[in-house]
Amino acid sequence: MILQFDVTEEGSVENPVVLEAKPPGIFDRSALRAAAKFKYKPKILNGQPVRVTGVKIESHTSWRNSSTLSGG
Numbered sequence: 001m002i003l004q005f006d007v008t009e010e011g012s013v014e015n016p017v018v019l020e021a022k023p024p025g026i027f028d029r030s031a032l033r034a035a036a037k038f039k040y041k042p043k044i045l046n047g048q049p050v051r052v053t054g055v056k057i058e059s060h061t062s063w064r065n066s067s068t069l070s071g072g
Helices: 028-037
Strands: 002-007 013-020 043-045 048-050 052-058
Touching: 002 028, 013 028
Parallel strands: none
Antiparallel strands: 002 013, 002 052, 043 048
16 A cells, blocks of 8 residues: 655644555555554754655555464
């Protein structure tokens, strides 16, 4: 999954969007809720915190059938 968002001067996330998801639409809402809770150290430019737009993160998750893991 690839998410894009802005990081505010306070380090909060704004405007999160899903750019890519496999499978599409399944985890989008949960990913956006999680992204909204992310906190970052703001970028400092000339001694002042500044907004950063278009930050992208990529997340990889794999799911396995529990019966495969237990041998059943």
